[in-house]
Amino acid sequence: MSSRTSDRIATGVFIAIAIIIISLLVGLFYFILINGFKYISFHFLTTPSSSLMPGGGIRDQLFNSFYILLITMVITVPLGLGGGIYMAEYAKPGKVTDTIRSCVEVLASLPSIVIGMFGLLLFVTSTGWGYTILGGALALTIFNLPVMVRVSEDAIRAVPHDIKEASLALGITHWHTIKTVILPSAFPSILTGAILAAGRVFGEAAALLFTAGQSTPRLNYLDLNPFSPMSPLNIFRPAETLAVHIWAVNTQGLIPDAREVANGSSAVLVLSVLLFNLLARGIGSLVYKKMTATK
Structure with a gap:
């Protein structure tokens, strides 16, 4: 041949x-x-769900999904980026570094149900918080942190050494070189990793079942006091996300129009992930241009 x-x-x-x-x-x-x-309709997106009457919506579940995503990424991105910087720039080659890298890879391969059970033990039972948004966000942080660390490390290592050496040759400190030269160059790849991690948050159900719960209290969206029990911003309240809601609707069968709600919720979930990806990439592109002074 x-x-x-x-x-x-x-x-x-x-x-x-x-x-x-x-x-x-x-x-x-x-x-x-x-x-x-x-x-999908305006009524479907702006009314709370009902377990007794048909015609309920997904207002609270949709808000909970985005709120848990926000808190999770606020925790995950700094920790993951810091871990990636350490592994790529500061960790010395050797058995200790190889062990850390192996632990990160093992943690990334753990099933989400295991993370959920660990979160139930640590963030629900041991702390005494019960089912909370914060507990769910911390469990998802454990779930997504290894991915963020590896993506950040690979992105930083992919930056050409000539750029780093040129910066150091000008007398710029190592940390200032990382902050002003390496990170802006690695930003697109880091952004991709953050988007992948965020996508896993949107679709995750198993870990949140045991940490954030399967119910949402009655919320007053005009109450912005984060310590109020009825405030949607209260991180110490239970919160059913959209993915958990789809699972509950299909398994419990209590809602008369369960099939319609599940199908509509699935479509909203897919569209939310797509919209988030497009917005994140658009904003990331603007930030990258500003950081690198490119047109």
């Missing part, structure tokens, strides 16, 4: 794989959206 024929076969195989992957994604999105988009 000639090299040209081998090249054509390999090209065809990779194109076929790409078509299969794209077809699966398009088919999945089409199935979810075509079955759920017709149930």
Whole structure:
């Protein structure tokens, strides 16, 4: 077999794989959206759910999902970025560093149900908080932190050494070089890792079942006092997210229109993830241009 024929076969195989992957994604999105988009309405998005009467909405679950996402990323990104900087720039090669890296990889492969049980023991029972938004966010932080560390480390290591050496040759300190030269260059890859971690937060249910709970108290969205029991900003209240709501609706079957609510919630979840990705990439692009003074 000639090299040209081998090249054509390999090209065809990779194109076929790409078509299969794209077809699966398009088919999945089409199935979810075509079955759920017709149930999405202003009433559906702005009314609380009801376990007794049909026609309930997902207002509280949608807010809880974004609120837990915000708190989780506020905790995850600084810790993950700091861990990535340490592993890439400060950790010396050796058994200790290899052990830390192995532990991070093992933690990244743990099932979410295990993280949920650990969160139940530590953030629910031991602290005495009960089911809370903060407990769910901390459990998701454990879930996403290894991914953020590895992505940050790889992004920093991918920055050309010439850029770093040129900065150090000008007499700039190591930390200032990391802050003003390396991080801006690695920002697109770090942003991608943050978006991947955020996507896992949107779709996670198992860990939140045991930490954030399966219910939401009656909320007053005009009450912005974070210490009020009825305030949506209270991080020490239970919070059912959209993914948990979809699971509960399909398994408990208490809502008369369970199928419609589940289909509509699934479509909203997919659209929320898509919208978040687009907004994050758009904002990240503006930040990157400002950090690097590019047009």
